[in-house]
Amino acid sequence: MDVVVVGGGLMGTAATFFLARRGLRVTLIERGRVGAGATVASFGNIRRSGRFLPQMPLAHRAREIWGEAERMLGRDVEFRATGHLRLVFDEDGLTAMRRFIADAHPWGFHPEEIGPNEIHARFPGLGPDAIGASFAREDGCGNPRLIAPAFAAAAQKLGATIVEECEVLDIALTEAGFAVRTARGEHHAERLLNTAGAWGARLAARFDEPVPIEARGPQMGVTEPLPHRIHPVVGMWAAPGRRDGYLRQVERGNIVFGGGAERSFVDLDDGYAKADPARLPHQLRSLLRLCPALADVAVIRTWSGCEGYVADGLPVMGPSATTPGLFHAFGFCGHGFQLGPGVGQVMSDLIATGRTDEPLEPFAIGRFARA
Ligand SMILES: Cc1cc2nc3c(=O)[nH]c(=O)nc-3n(C[C@H](O)[C@H](O)[C@H](O)COP(=O)(O)OP(=O)(O)OC[C@H]3O[C@@H](n4cnc5c(N)ncnc54)[C@H](O)[C@@H]3O)c2cc1C
Structure with missing residues:
Protein backbone atom coordinates (compact mmCIF):
# COMPACT_ATOMS: atom_id res chain seq x y z
CA MET A 1 0.00 0.00 0.00
CA SER A 49 -15.73 36.16 4.26
CA GLY A 50 -13.94 36.55 7.57
CA ARG A 51 -11.27 33.95 6.84
CA PHE A 52 -7.65 34.16 7.97
CA LEU A 53 -6.25 35.79 4.84
CA PRO A 54 -3.21 33.55 4.24
CA GLN A 55 -5.76 30.73 3.98
CA MET A 56 -7.43 32.43 1.00
CA PRO A 57 -5.53 30.60 -1.79
CA LEU A 58 -6.63 27.29 -0.26
CA ALA A 59 -10.19 28.61 0.16
CA HIS A 60 -10.29 29.68 -3.51
CA ARG A 61 -9.09 26.26 -4.59
CA ALA A 62 -11.72 24.62 -2.38
CA ARG A 63 -14.46 26.85 -3.79
CA GLU A 64 -13.49 25.85 -7.31
CA ILE A 65 -13.73 22.16 -6.42
CA TRP A 66 -17.11 22.66 -4.74
CA GLY A 67 -18.30 24.11 -8.05
CA GLU A 68 -17.14 20.98 -9.89
CA ALA A 69 -18.15 18.48 -7.21
CA GLU A 70 -21.30 17.14 -8.86
CA ARG A 71 -19.56 16.42 -12.16
CA MET A 72 -16.40 15.12 -10.49
CA LEU A 73 -18.11 12.84 -7.95
CA GLY A 74 -21.04 11.79 -10.09
CA ARG A 75 -23.70 12.91 -7.63
CA ASP A 76 -25.34 16.10 -6.41
CA VAL A 77 -23.85 17.10 -3.04
CA GLU A 78 -26.22 20.07 -2.96
CA PHE A 79 -23.57 22.70 -3.42
CA ARG A 80 -25.44 25.90 -4.21
CA ALA A 81 -23.79 29.26 -4.93
CA THR A 82 -26.57 31.13 -3.17
CA GLY A 83 -24.34 34.01 -2.11
CA HIS A 84 -23.31 34.83 1.45
CA LEU A 85 -24.92 37.88 3.03
CA ARG A 86 -23.20 39.05 6.20
CA LEU A 87 -25.09 41.75 8.12
CA VAL A 88 -23.67 44.46 10.38
CA PHE A 89 -25.52 45.80 13.40
CA ASP A 90 -23.03 48.16 15.05
CA GLU A 91 -20.05 50.40 14.37
CA ASP A 92 -17.51 47.83 15.59
CA GLY A 93 -18.93 45.30 13.17
CA LEU A 94 -18.84 47.88 10.37
CA THR A 95 -15.16 48.55 11.07
CA ALA A 96 -14.38 44.83 11.10
CA MET A 97 -16.24 44.31 7.82
CA ARG A 98 -14.60 47.23 6.02
CA ARG A 99 -11.14 46.22 7.19
CA PHE A 100 -11.71 42.68 5.94
CA ILE A 101 -13.03 43.81 2.54
CA ALA A 102 -9.99 46.07 2.03
CA ASP A 103 -7.50 43.46 3.25
CA ALA A 104 -9.06 40.62 1.23
CA HIS A 105 -8.77 42.54 -2.03
CA PRO A 106 -5.08 41.68 -2.73
CA TRP A 107 -5.94 38.04 -1.95
CA GLY A 108 -8.39 37.97 -4.85
CA PHE A 109 -11.60 38.03 -2.81
CA HIS A 110 -14.05 40.88 -3.46
CA PRO A 111 -17.28 40.85 -1.47
CA GLU A 112 -19.39 43.95 -2.14
CA GLU A 113 -20.43 46.33 0.64
CA ILE A 114 -24.11 47.21 0.62
CA GLY A 115 -26.03 49.80 2.63
CA PRO A 116 -29.32 49.47 4.55
CA ASN A 117 -31.60 50.57 1.69
CA GLU A 118 -30.07 48.06 -0.65
CA ILE A 119 -30.31 45.29 1.96
CA HIS A 120 -34.06 45.94 2.27
CA ALA A 121 -34.53 46.14 -1.49
CA ARG A 122 -32.53 43.03 -2.37
CA PHE A 123 -33.15 40.90 0.72
CA PRO A 124 -36.55 41.92 2.13
CA GLY A 125 -37.18 40.74 5.68
CA LEU A 126 -33.53 40.14 6.51
CA GLY A 127 -31.77 42.30 9.12
CA PRO A 128 -34.23 45.22 9.32
CA ASP A 129 -31.94 46.90 11.89
CA ALA A 130 -28.72 46.27 9.96
CA ILE A 131 -26.59 49.31 9.18
CA GLY A 132 -24.72 47.58 6.36
CA ALA A 133 -23.66 44.21 5.00
CA SER A 134 -21.21 42.42 2.79
CA PHE A 135 -22.37 40.14 0.00
CA ALA A 136 -20.13 37.47 -1.54
CA ARG A 137 -22.13 36.26 -4.51
CA GLU A 138 -20.08 33.17 -5.34
CA ASP A 139 -20.14 31.66 -1.86
CA GLY A 140 -22.99 29.50 -0.59
CA CYS A 141 -23.61 26.15 1.03
CA GLY A 142 -23.40 22.40 0.62
CA ASN A 143 -25.03 19.40 2.25
CA PRO A 144 -22.88 18.09 5.14
CA ILE A 213 -6.00 21.52 20.91
CA GLU A 214 -9.37 21.56 22.66
CA ALA A 215 -12.42 19.63 21.56
CA ARG A 216 -15.52 21.81 21.42
CA GLY A 217 -19.05 21.50 20.14
CA PRO A 218 -20.70 24.39 18.33
CA GLN A 219 -24.48 24.13 18.61
CA MET A 220 -26.87 24.02 15.64
CA GLY A 221 -30.64 23.95 15.34
CA VAL A 222 -33.28 23.56 12.68
CA THR A 223 -36.86 24.82 12.43
CA GLU A 224 -39.95 23.24 10.96
CA PRO A 225 -40.18 23.64 7.16
CA LEU A 226 -41.48 26.99 5.91
CA PRO A 227 -42.24 28.36 2.46
CA HIS A 228 -38.94 28.94 0.68
CA ARG A 229 -38.07 32.65 0.93
CA ILE A 230 -34.41 32.98 1.98
CA HIS A 231 -31.94 32.39 -0.80
CA PRO A 232 -28.48 33.37 0.55
CA VAL A 233 -26.64 32.07 3.57
CA VAL A 234 -27.05 34.84 6.16
CA GLY A 235 -24.50 35.71 8.83
CA MET A 236 -23.37 38.59 10.97
CA TRP A 237 -20.19 40.64 11.34
CA ALA A 238 -19.63 40.76 15.07
CA ALA A 239 -16.68 42.49 16.72
CA PRO A 240 -14.16 40.00 18.22
CA GLY A 241 -15.54 38.40 21.36
CA ARG A 242 -19.17 39.27 20.55
CA ARG A 243 -21.71 36.60 19.75
CA ASP A 244 -22.52 36.07 16.10
CA GLY A 245 -25.30 34.11 14.45
CA TYR A 246 -26.07 32.60 11.08
CA LEU A 247 -28.84 30.84 9.19
CA ARG A 248 -29.75 29.33 5.87
CA GLN A 249 -32.94 27.94 4.46
CA VAL A 250 -32.59 24.50 2.92
CA GLU A 251 -34.52 23.67 -0.24
CA ARG A 252 -37.11 21.71 1.74
CA GLY A 253 -37.88 24.91 3.67
CA ASN A 254 -36.33 24.34 7.11
CA ILE A 255 -34.13 27.08 8.56
CA VAL A 256 -30.81 25.72 9.84
CA PHE A 257 -29.10 28.04 12.30
CA GLY A 258 -26.02 28.28 14.48
CA GLY A 259 -23.78 30.67 16.40
CA GLY A 260 -25.06 33.00 19.11
CA ALA A 261 -23.78 30.81 21.96
CA GLU A 262 -20.56 29.49 23.46
CA ARG A 263 -19.27 26.16 22.15
CA SER A 264 -19.61 23.37 24.70
CA PHE A 265 -16.74 21.30 26.11
CA VAL A 266 -16.36 17.80 24.62
CA ASP A 267 -14.55 14.88 26.26
CA LEU A 268 -12.43 13.27 23.53
CA ASP A 269 -12.64 9.86 25.17
CA ASP A 270 -16.25 9.45 24.09
CA GLY A 271 -16.33 12.36 21.60
CA TYR A 272 -19.98 13.01 22.38
CA ALA A 273 -20.90 16.64 21.69
CA LYS A 274 -24.21 17.35 23.35
CA ALA A 275 -26.54 20.19 22.40
CA ASP A 276 -27.42 22.22 25.50
CA PRO A 277 -31.04 23.44 25.71
CA ALA A 278 -29.91 26.35 27.95
CA ARG A 279 -27.97 27.82 24.99
CA LEU A 280 -30.92 27.82 22.63
CA PRO A 281 -32.53 31.12 23.83
CA HIS A 282 -29.24 32.98 23.09
CA GLN A 283 -29.16 31.47 19.64
CA LEU A 284 -32.77 32.39 18.97
CA ARG A 285 -32.09 36.02 19.91
CA SER A 286 -29.37 36.15 17.23
CA LEU A 287 -31.63 34.37 14.76
CA LEU A 288 -34.40 36.94 15.23
CA ARG A 289 -31.99 39.77 14.62
CA LEU A 290 -31.20 38.23 11.26
CA CYS A 291 -34.83 37.46 10.42
CA PRO A 292 -37.57 38.71 12.78
CA ALA A 293 -40.27 36.82 10.84
CA LEU A 294 -39.02 33.61 12.47
CA ALA A 295 -40.45 34.64 15.87
CA ASP A 296 -43.30 32.10 15.89
CA VAL A 297 -41.54 29.20 14.25
CA ALA A 298 -40.98 25.85 15.99
CA VAL A 299 -37.44 24.52 16.46
CA ILE A 300 -37.65 20.80 15.76
CA ARG A 301 -34.09 19.63 16.51
CA THR A 302 -30.79 20.79 17.95
CA TRP A 303 -27.40 19.08 17.67
CA SER A 304 -23.69 19.57 18.05
CA GLY A 305 -20.49 17.92 16.79
CA CYS A 306 -16.98 17.36 18.08
CA GLU A 307 -14.46 19.68 16.40
CA GLY A 308 -10.80 20.35 17.29
CA TYR A 309 -9.87 23.97 18.08
CA VAL A 310 -6.12 24.61 17.98
C1 LIG B 1 -21.56 21.87 14.58
C2 LIG B 1 -20.51 22.24 13.56
C3 LIG B 1 -20.81 23.18 12.57
C4 LIG B 1 -19.84 23.51 11.61
N1 LIG B 1 -20.17 24.39 10.60
C5 LIG B 1 -19.24 24.68 9.64
C6 LIG B 1 -19.57 25.53 8.55
O1 LIG B 1 -20.70 25.97 8.40
N2 LIG B 1 -18.60 25.82 7.63
C7 LIG B 1 -17.34 25.33 7.74
O2 LIG B 1 -16.48 25.64 6.89
N3 LIG B 1 -17.02 24.47 8.75
C8 LIG B 1 -17.93 24.14 9.69
N4 LIG B 1 -17.62 23.29 10.71
C9 LIG B 1 -16.30 22.70 10.72
C10 LIG B 1 -16.23 21.49 9.78
O3 LIG B 1 -17.40 20.73 9.86
C11 LIG B 1 -15.01 20.68 10.15
O4 LIG B 1 -13.87 21.52 10.19
C12 LIG B 1 -14.73 19.56 9.17
O5 LIG B 1 -15.88 18.81 8.90
C13 LIG B 1 -13.64 18.70 9.77
O6 LIG B 1 -13.48 17.56 8.96
P1 LIG B 1 -12.43 16.46 9.41
O7 LIG B 1 -12.41 15.44 8.35
O8 LIG B 1 -11.15 17.13 9.80
O9 LIG B 1 -13.01 15.91 10.80
P2 LIG B 1 -14.16 14.83 11.10
O10 LIG B 1 -15.32 14.98 10.20
O11 LIG B 1 -14.42 14.89 12.57
O12 LIG B 1 -13.45 13.46 10.73
C14 LIG B 1 -12.43 12.91 11.51
C15 LIG B 1 -12.69 11.42 11.58
O13 LIG B 1 -11.57 10.75 12.16
C16 LIG B 1 -12.08 9.59 12.78
N5 LIG B 1 -11.06 9.08 13.71
C17 LIG B 1 -10.50 9.71 14.76
N6 LIG B 1 -9.62 8.92 15.39
C18 LIG B 1 -9.63 7.73 14.72
C19 LIG B 1 -8.94 6.50 14.89
N7 LIG B 1 -8.06 6.32 15.88
N8 LIG B 1 -9.19 5.49 14.03
C20 LIG B 1 -10.06 5.66 13.00
N9 LIG B 1 -10.74 6.81 12.80
C21 LIG B 1 -10.53 7.82 13.64
C22 LIG B 1 -13.33 10.08 13.45
O14 LIG B 1 -14.22 9.00 13.73
C23 LIG B 1 -13.90 11.07 12.44
O15 LIG B 1 -14.89 10.49 11.60
C24 LIG B 1 -18.56 22.93 11.68
C25 LIG B 1 -18.27 22.01 12.69
C26 LIG B 1 -19.23 21.65 13.61
C27 LIG B 1 -18.90 20.63 14.66
Missing part, protein backbone atom coordinates in the same frame (compact mmCIF):
# COMPACT_ATOMS: atom_id res chain seq x y z
CA ASP A 2 1.24 3.50 -0.81
CA VAL A 3 -0.83 5.51 1.68
CA VAL A 4 -3.00 4.82 4.72
CA VAL A 5 -5.37 7.65 5.66
CA VAL A 6 -6.58 7.67 9.29
CA GLY A 7 -9.97 9.35 9.74
CA GLY A 8 -12.81 9.42 7.23
CA GLY A 9 -14.32 12.88 7.63
CA LEU A 10 -14.34 15.40 4.80
CA MET A 11 -10.55 15.83 4.92
CA GLY A 12 -9.78 12.11 4.85
CA THR A 13 -12.33 11.17 2.19
CA ALA A 14 -11.36 14.09 -0.08
CA ALA A 15 -7.65 13.25 0.26
CA THR A 16 -8.38 9.57 -0.45
CA PHE A 17 -10.27 10.53 -3.61
CA PHE A 18 -7.50 12.80 -4.93
CA LEU A 19 -4.78 10.28 -4.03
CA ALA A 20 -6.66 7.51 -5.85
CA ARG A 21 -7.20 9.82 -8.83
CA ARG A 22 -3.43 10.21 -9.01
CA GLY A 23 -3.14 6.43 -9.23
CA LEU A 24 -1.82 5.80 -5.72
CA ARG A 25 -2.90 2.71 -3.78
CA VAL A 26 -4.72 4.11 -0.76
CA THR A 27 -6.65 2.72 2.20
CA LEU A 28 -8.86 4.93 4.37
CA ILE A 29 -9.57 3.70 7.89
CA GLU A 30 -12.50 5.20 9.81
CA ARG A 31 -13.55 4.31 13.35
CA GLY A 32 -17.26 4.89 12.64
CA ARG A 33 -18.92 5.63 9.32
CA VAL A 34 -17.38 8.02 6.80
CA GLY A 35 -18.48 11.60 7.31
CA ALA A 36 -20.19 10.92 10.65
CA GLY A 37 -17.79 13.08 12.76
CA ALA A 38 -17.64 16.88 12.73
CA THR A 39 -18.45 16.83 9.02
CA VAL A 40 -22.05 15.66 9.26
CA ALA A 41 -22.72 18.12 12.11
CA SER A 42 -21.61 21.10 10.06
CA PHE A 43 -23.87 24.04 9.26
CA GLY A 44 -22.77 23.66 5.66
CA ASN A 45 -21.49 27.19 5.11
CA ILE A 46 -19.18 27.58 2.13
CA ARG A 47 -17.94 31.06 2.89
CA ARG A 48 -14.71 32.94 2.44
CA ARG A 145 -24.56 14.67 5.00
CA LEU A 146 -23.64 14.06 1.39
CA ILE A 147 -20.13 15.30 0.74
CA ALA A 148 -17.89 12.81 2.59
CA PRO A 149 -19.82 9.69 1.48
CA ALA A 150 -19.69 11.08 -2.09
CA PHE A 151 -15.90 11.47 -1.94
CA ALA A 152 -15.53 8.00 -0.39
CA ALA A 153 -17.72 6.33 -3.02
CA ALA A 154 -15.90 8.08 -5.87
CA ALA A 155 -12.53 7.10 -4.35
CA GLN A 156 -13.69 3.49 -4.13
CA LYS A 157 -14.59 3.52 -7.83
CA LEU A 158 -11.02 4.63 -8.52
CA GLY A 159 -9.68 1.65 -6.58
CA ALA A 160 -9.27 3.00 -3.04
CA THR A 161 -10.13 0.76 -0.10
CA ILE A 162 -12.52 2.25 2.46
CA VAL A 163 -12.56 0.50 5.84
CA GLU A 164 -15.34 1.61 8.19
CA GLU A 165 -16.19 0.68 11.79
CA CYS A 166 -12.50 0.05 12.44
CA GLU A 167 -10.47 2.02 14.96
CA VAL A 168 -6.75 2.64 14.50
CA LEU A 169 -5.23 1.51 17.80
CA ASP A 170 -1.52 1.89 17.26
CA ILE A 171 1.00 2.94 14.64
CA ALA A 172 4.57 1.67 14.52
CA LEU A 173 7.44 2.74 12.28
CA THR A 174 8.86 0.01 10.06
CA GLU A 175 11.70 -0.04 7.54
CA ALA A 176 9.18 0.40 4.74
CA GLY A 177 7.06 3.08 6.45
CA PHE A 178 4.21 2.46 8.87
CA ALA A 179 2.43 -0.52 10.41
CA VAL A 180 -1.09 0.53 11.37
CA ARG A 181 -2.73 -1.75 13.93
CA THR A 182 -6.51 -1.64 13.95
CA ALA A 183 -9.33 -3.40 15.72
CA ARG A 184 -9.50 -5.63 12.62
CA GLY A 185 -5.96 -6.42 11.53
CA GLU A 186 -2.84 -4.58 10.42
CA HIS A 187 -2.19 -2.37 7.39
CA HIS A 188 1.22 -1.40 6.02
CA ALA A 189 2.00 1.69 3.99
CA GLU A 190 4.93 3.85 2.94
CA ARG A 191 3.09 7.04 3.87
CA LEU A 192 0.48 7.94 6.45
CA LEU A 193 -2.02 10.81 6.45
CA ASN A 194 -3.52 11.87 9.77
CA THR A 195 -7.00 13.30 9.18
CA ALA A 196 -8.37 12.25 12.57
CA GLY A 197 -10.15 15.57 13.21
CA ALA A 198 -10.37 16.50 16.88
CA TRP A 199 -8.35 13.35 17.65
CA GLY A 200 -5.56 14.34 15.25
CA ALA A 201 -3.37 15.72 18.04
CA ARG A 202 -3.48 12.39 19.88
CA LEU A 203 -2.11 10.71 16.79
CA ALA A 204 0.51 13.43 16.24
CA ALA A 205 1.66 13.09 19.85
CA ARG A 206 2.76 9.50 19.12
CA PHE A 207 5.37 11.06 16.83
CA ASP A 208 6.53 13.66 19.38
CA GLU A 209 4.57 16.45 17.76
CA PRO A 210 2.66 18.37 20.42
CA VAL A 211 -0.39 20.36 19.33
CA PRO A 212 -2.44 22.34 21.89
CA ALA A 311 -4.79 27.23 20.42
CA ASP A 312 -3.94 29.76 17.68
CA GLY A 313 -7.19 29.20 15.79
CA LEU A 314 -5.45 27.74 12.71
CA PRO A 315 -5.45 24.15 11.46
CA VAL A 316 -2.48 21.82 11.23
CA MET A 317 -1.62 20.96 7.63
CA GLY A 318 1.51 19.67 5.99
CA PRO A 319 4.31 17.15 6.46
CA SER A 320 5.34 15.95 9.90
CA ALA A 321 8.30 17.78 11.41
CA THR A 322 9.68 14.59 12.98
CA THR A 323 8.77 11.63 10.79
CA PRO A 324 9.38 11.25 7.05
CA GLY A 325 6.33 9.89 5.23
CA LEU A 326 3.87 11.19 7.83
CA PHE A 327 1.44 14.02 6.94
CA HIS A 328 -1.20 15.86 8.97
CA ALA A 329 -4.44 17.68 8.15
CA PHE A 330 -6.55 18.20 11.27
CA GLY A 331 -7.81 20.81 13.76
CA PHE A 332 -9.89 22.90 11.38
CA CYS A 333 -11.37 25.03 14.18
CA GLY A 334 -14.93 25.21 12.86
CA HIS A 335 -13.95 26.39 9.37
CA GLY A 336 -13.16 23.14 7.63
CA PHE A 337 -16.32 22.42 5.67
CA GLN A 338 -15.57 25.08 3.08
CA LEU A 339 -11.89 24.13 2.92
CA GLY A 340 -12.26 20.34 2.86
CA PRO A 341 -12.11 19.60 -0.88
CA GLY A 342 -9.11 21.93 -1.24
CA VAL A 343 -7.39 20.32 1.74
CA GLY A 344 -7.85 16.89 0.17
CA GLN A 345 -6.36 18.01 -3.12
CA VAL A 346 -3.43 19.88 -1.57
CA MET A 347 -2.58 16.97 0.72
CA SER A 348 -2.65 14.58 -2.25
CA ASP A 349 -0.28 16.92 -4.17
CA LEU A 350 2.04 17.02 -1.20
CA ILE A 351 1.98 13.27 -0.55
CA ALA A 352 2.37 12.31 -4.20
CA THR A 353 4.94 14.89 -5.31
CA GLY A 354 6.44 16.36 -2.14
CA ARG A 355 5.24 19.84 -3.04
CA THR A 356 2.18 22.08 -3.40
CA ASP A 357 1.64 25.58 -4.73
CA GLU A 358 -0.45 26.60 -1.71
CA PRO A 359 1.31 28.46 1.11
CA LEU A 360 1.13 26.08 4.07
CA GLU A 361 3.79 27.64 6.36
CA PRO A 362 1.25 29.21 8.79
CA PHE A 363 -0.24 25.74 9.35
CA ALA A 364 3.00 23.82 9.90
CA ILE A 365 2.90 21.47 12.90
CA GLY A 366 6.41 22.57 13.87
CA ARG A 367 5.07 25.94 15.05
CA PHE A 368 4.16 24.42 18.42
CA ALA A 369 7.48 22.69 19.03
CA ARG A 370 9.19 26.05 18.27
CA ALA A 371 6.85 27.81 20.69
